[in-house]
Amino acid sequence: MLTGFLGLYNYWIVILLMMSGLYILIACGNLIKKVIGLSIFQTSVFILFISMGKVHGGTAPILDPGFSLYSNPLPHVLILTAIVVGVATTALALALIVRIHLAYGTVEEDEIQEKEDVA
Amino acid sequence: MSGAGVLHHLPILQVLVPLLAAPVALLLRRGYPAWVLATGVSWLVLVMAMGLVRQVLINGTLSYELGGWAPPWGIEYRVDVLGAFMALIVSGIAAVIMPFSRRSLAAEIPADRSAMFYTLILLCLTGLLGIVMTGDAFNLFVFLEVSSLSSYALISMGRRREALTAAFQYLIMGTIGATAILIGVGLLYMMTGTLNMADLAERMPDIAHTRTVTAAFAFIVVGVALKTALFPLHLWLPNAYTYAPSVVSAFLAATATKVGVYMLLRFSFTIFGGLLAFEIMNLDRLLLVLALLAALYGSTAAVFQTDLKRMLAYSSVAQIGYTVAGVSFASLTGLTAGIVHLFNHALVKGGLFLVAGCVLLRIGNVTIERMAGLGRTMPWTMAAFVVGGLGLVGVPATAGFISKWYLVQAALERGWWPVAVVVLFTSLLAAVYVWRVVEVAYFRTPAQTSDAGVGEAPLSMLVSVWVMLAIMVYFGINASLTTGLARQAASGLLGTAL
Numbered sequence: 278m279l280t281g282f283l284g285l286y287n288y289w290i291v292i293l294l295m296m297s298g299l300y301i302l303i304a305c306g307n308l309i310k311k312v313i314g315l316s317i318f319q320t321s322v323f324i325l326f327i328s329m330g331k332v333h334g335g336t337a338p339i340l341d342p343g344f345s346l347y348s349n350p351l352p353h354v355l356i357l358t359a360i361v362v363g364v365a366t367t368a369l370a371l372a373l374i375v376r377i378h379l380a381y382g383t384v385e386e387d388e389i390q391e392k393e394d395v396a
Numbered sequence: 397m398s399g400a401g402v403l404h405h406l407p408i409l410q411v412l413v414p415l416l417a418a419p420v421a422l423l424l425r426r427g428y429p430a431w432v433l434a435t436g437v438s439w440l441v442l443v444m445a446m447g448l449v450r451q452v453l454i455n456g457t458l459s460y461e462l463g464g465w466a467p468p469w470g471i472e473y474r475v476d477v478l479g480a481f482m483a484l485i486v487s488g489i490a491a492v493i494m495p496f497s498r499r500s501l502a503a504e505i506p507a508d509r510s511a512m513f514y515t516l517i518l519l520c521l522t523g524l525l526g527i528v529m530t531g532d533a534f535n536l537f538v539f540l541e542v543s544s545l546s547s548y549a550l551i552s553m554g555r556r557r558e559a560l561t562a563a564f565q566y567l568i569m570g571t572i573g574a575t576a577i578l579i580g581v582g583l584l585y586m587m588t589g590t591l592n593m594a595d596l597a598e599r600m601p602d603i604a605h606t607r608t609v610t611a612a613f614a615f616i617v618v619g620v621a622l623k624t625a626l627f628p629l630h631l632w633l634p635n636a637y638t639y640a641p642s643v644v645s646a647f648l649a650a651t652a653t654k655v656g657v658y659m660l661l662r663f664s665f666t667i668f669g670g671l672l673a674f675e676i677m678n679l680d681r682l683l684l685v686l687a688l689l690a691a692l693y694g695s696t697a698a699v700f701q702t703d704l705k706r707m708l709a710y711s712s713v714a715q716i717g718y719t720v721a722g723v724s725f726a727s728l729t730g731l732t733a734g735i736v737h738l739f740n741h742a743l744v745k746g747g748l749f750l751v752a753g754c755v756l757l758r759i760g761n762v763t764i765e766r767m768a769g770l771g772r773t774m775p776w777t778m779a780a781f782v783v784g785g786l787g788l789v790g791v792p793a794t795a796g797f798i799s800k801w802y803l804v805q806a807a808l809e810r811g812w813w814p815v816a817v818v819v820l821f822t823s824l825l826a827a828v829y830v831w832r833v834v835e836v837a838y839f840r841t842p843a844q845t846s847d848a849g850v851g852e853a854p855l856s857m858l859v860s861v862w863v864m865l866a867i868m869v870y871f872g873i874n875a876s877l878t879t880g881l882a883r884q885a886a887s888g889l890l891g892t893a894l
Contacts, residue, residue, distance in 0.1 A: 299572075302568065302572070308564065311568060315568060315571055315572075318572070318575060319571070319575055322575055322578055322579055322582065325579065325582055326582050329582065329585070329586045351585075352582075352585070355534055355585075358534075358538060359537075359578060362538065362541045362545075365541075365545055366541070366545065366567070366571050369545055369548060369549060369567065370564065370567055370568075373548070373552055373560055373563055373564045373567065374564070376552065376560050377557075377560045377561060377564065380557035380560055381557065389561055393558060393561070
């Protein structure tokens with residue numbers, strides 16, 4: 278079984294995804310790309326929660342006489358809620374981008390800024 | 397159901413009533429019936445909040461098991477004096493703003509969207525009340541997102557296209573903040589195996605020194621500071637408040653940032669406890685420095701604004717600084733100052749944003765330059781601005797004075813007189829930016845003749861403005877009720893008997 282640095286690989290993936298998401302959010306001027314970054318950022322947190330629910334050797338939390346060790350189902354349920362929140366956020370963000378595109382004719386942050394300065 | 401039965405269910409009804417009313421408002425489709433419903437609901441919620449305050453004062457902290465599931469498994473709603481007081485602020489502001497909203501919205505958003513507006517504001521109310529009622533850390537995150545998502549949509553309803561970019565900017569920053577809170581809650585669950593705030597608090601002393609818990613604390617503080625718009629994480633606030641419809645600016649300025657401070661109090665005192673927050677993480681020093689910078693920066697920026705709503709928004713950044721400064725003292729007087737300022741500033745800033753709404757309705761613009769001569773053409777509106785402005789400065793006999801008095805007292809108690817100097821200096825700056833508007837409105841004649849014909853704002857709007865400010869002045873003269881509640885809430889947080 279993996280231990281130490283590699284044993285925690287799921288957490289390293291979480292950190293990698295989280296930082297990639299944040300970087301996209303900060304570095305990209307395109308609003309759609311920002312939403313993509315935001316989604317990646319949120320997804321990394323979902324994986325963090327799911328990882329902590331895993332019990333080594335545990336099976337899916339469905340009551341069965343053949344098993345006695347189950348994974349913790351609570352984080353899964355929490356993340357189901359958080360995914361719904363994430364979908365709602367993405368939907369709202371995309372709807373806003375559609376309206377921004379109608380109003381400004383662009384979804385690039387610097388071009389929007391230019392048009393705001395002129396007006 | 398008997399009367400006692402209903403009373404027992406108040407904590408959940410507080411959240412359920414606006415939540416169920418929101419889709420009904422949407423189904424009503426037309427603005428007028430939706431407005432009647434939203435107004436009725438906000439008044440009902442205010443009455444229930446008053447009932448909650450009374451119950452909490454008589455019986456102490458209320459615990460309500462959602463669906464009858466006992467706390468560690470089910471979600472618990474836990475209402476203490478602080479929670480009830482916050483519910484009173486949020487629902488009270490909503491109840492005063494609703495009558496105002498009809499005429500103001502008619503001028504600011506298309507008629508076919510007004511039913512949607514009331515749906516959103518009811519959802520926002522649900523979220524804010526849920527945050528202050530719940531005793532479950534994850535449930536708090538969910539309610540935070542309910543209130544945030546609806547406020548992004550509310551802000552985007554502003555007349556100008558800048559409202560869209562302001563809403564998008566707030567959405568990005570707000571989601572980062574909320575996700576940071578979610579990470580913190582997740583790390584806490586990892587360490588304790590519980591999400592119930594009381595259970596978390598109980599298990600905290602044993603694990604307070606672990607790195608996971610300090611990381612959780614850092615994530616949560618940053619997330620909450622983003623939602624509170626604490627300097628330097630306030631960047632979303634000025635645009636959002638400037639371009640949102642006036643009713644939304646008033647509602648959010650008076651409630652959303654206040655609930656942010658509530659979350660800060662709840663997490664750092666109730667859940668993490670003084671040991672972790674103030675001894676290991678030195679939160680007090682961090683918050684004090686940021687709070688003073690917020691007060692200085694916000695007040696200075698407000699002096700240089702040309703737009704009335706933007707000026708009020710920067711002033712909010714400064715006022716959040718005062719509240720957080722009170723919190724950072726972590727003493728009974730300091731917390732009392734912070735909590736009572738939540739109430740007082742909600743009334744002052746709510747009232748002033750409503751005044752901006754009246755001005756916007758009549759002259760279609762809130763540039764300070766364009767307000768010349770309004771002292772004559774809109775005497776009641778501008779008189780309200782003067783009263784609210786005095787409250788912002790903190791002149792005696794206004795509620796603003798009470799909170800600043802406690803804040804200065806708390807600073808001197810600790811011997812930190814430079815803090816008192818900053819509070820007084822920024823109050824002077826407040827006098828400067830309030831005076832700029834008063835001077836233009838009363839002592840300058842309008843440059844354009846087209847403005848000569850403007851009249852007073854409609855009665856329904858003036859009533860809301862003046863009710864808000866009259867309550868503010870009342871609690872400036874007779875502050876025993878508000879300071880008493882704030883003191884009890886503060887002692888509850890510090891875990892000391894009065």
